[in-house]
Amino acid sequence: MAITMADVAKRAGVSKSTVSQYLNKRYEYMSQETRVKVEAAINDLGYQPNHVARSLKQKRTSMVGIIVGNIMHRYSTEVCRSLEDYFNEHEMNAIICNADNDPEKERKYIEMLRAKQVDGLIIFPTGQNVELYKSMLKTGYPVVLMDRKVKGIIAPSVVVNNREATMRAVEHLIEKGHKKIAIVTESLTISTRLERKQGYMDALKENNIPIIEEYMISTEIKSMGSELDNLFSLQDPPTALVAGNDLVFLEVLKFAKASRIKIGEQLGLVVFDNIPFADLVNPSVTTISQPSQEMGLKAAELLLKQINKEEVNPKDTVFSCELFIRESTKTSFE
Incomplete structure (x- = not known):
């Protein structure tokens, strides 16, 4: 037989409304002694509040x-x-x-x-x-x-300010002497990826660096390895790359390891995402961190x-x- 609020009230020697106030944490006019008695009755009886009923009454779940x-x-x-x-x-x-x-x-x-x-x-x-x-x-x-x-x-x-943040990252790479900069994102189906690509292009334009279509990869994760292979098989491959998120970053890492490309030496890399332990890996990774x-x-x-x-x-x-x-x-x- 289910224990009811009335059972709790009877055990504690208080009214049902007092038990209700306790359950809803309305303690303003309730003495400490009453709170202790109601809590003890709830524990003794193993009472579980009927959240469904309460939701219907409050019109909230x-x-x-x-x-x-x-x-x-x-x-x-x-x-x-x-x-x-x-x-x-x-x-x-x-x-x-x-x-x-x-x-x-x-x-x-x-x-x-x-x-x-x-x-x-x-x-x-x-x-x-x-x-x-x-x-x-x-x-x-x-x-x-x-x-x-x-x-x-x-x-x-x-x-977040995707466009502006990506512009700042690309400008940082330009300041380090890079002019052949690529960007790799997942398929351009959501606003964040579109904004990051736009920031990349805007930074190149503002610095009078030509936009090269082959340097912009937007594809599904499963196709990224082959696309990276095509990118670095170009006659004039990029010297730096912006990875659009953490999953893209992992694909870039896999490709770089397989291709014996040394990140930080042969390839500059920025990752747009929150990467745990980015400062502990070797080399440590430059990231665009979101709050x-x-x-x-x-x-x-x-x-x-x-x-x-x-x-x-x-x-x-x-x-x-x-x-x-x-x-x-x-x-x-x-």
């Missing part, structure tokens, strides 16, 4: 959904940790789903989470479910877009404000990245 583009990225993992920590502190549960940058999986997760009546969603959007995004925003459903922008969608978003913890915190705050019916400005919150210069770009090629 105290659950949020987080739909990640690709959980394998270190940056995404760090953001999710920040989000989960924030919601845990605010007595809310986070359900994390990995969409694999697949629009169909993303759509299914959005529908599933909304069917579970989560209070709001934080989405690393694929950008391919525009009508679904619009329908949520039109009805006032709490949504925050994370990391990526979607053309035609006006929603609270948390992003993942702060970004997660901001996205969580924006979502909770919407859930609490507070007004939120539907605009981008743009964070700056930091270029950490290490051994992989210290060698001068002048």
Whole structure:
């Protein structure tokens, strides 16, 4: 037989409303003695609150959904940790789903989470479910877009200055004497990759360095090895390279090892992503680091404000990245 709130109240010698106040952490008019009695009754009886019933009454589930583009990225993992920590502190549960940058999986997760009546969603959007995004925003459903922008969608978003950060990285390589600089990204299906490529091209233009189509690789991870082979088989191969994220970086490392190319000596390398132990590997890796913890915190705050019916400005919150210069770009090629 299930233990009820009435059973707890009877054991503690208090009213049901007092037990309810205790469960909802409303202790303002409750003595320490009463709190101790209610807690003891709950423990003695093994009472488990009926969260479903409470959700129906409060019209909230105290659950949020987080739909990640690709959980394998270190940056995404760090953001999710920040989000989960924030919601845990605010007595809310986070359900994390990995969409694999697949629009169909993303759509299914959005529908599933909304069917579970989560209070709001934080989405690393694929950008391919525009009508679904619009329908949520039109009805006032709490949504925050994370990391990526979607053309035609006006929603609270948390992003970084991808273009400007990549420009700074390319300019650093130019300062070290590089003029033959390549960029390697995954397929140009999301805004971050497009912005990083644009920053690369803008930096070359501003420094009067010709843009060479063969120096720009955008492909799936599984094809990257062969594309890198083509790149470095050119008659005039690059002396420096910008890797668009951590997964691209791993492919570059594999290729360089197989091809006996010494990073930091024969090839300057910058990685756009948060690489753990980037300063400990040999050579240490120059990275464009994103403030993942702060970004997660901001996205969580924006979502909770919407859930609490507070007004939120539907605009981008743009964070700056930091270029950490290490051994992989210290060698001068002048």
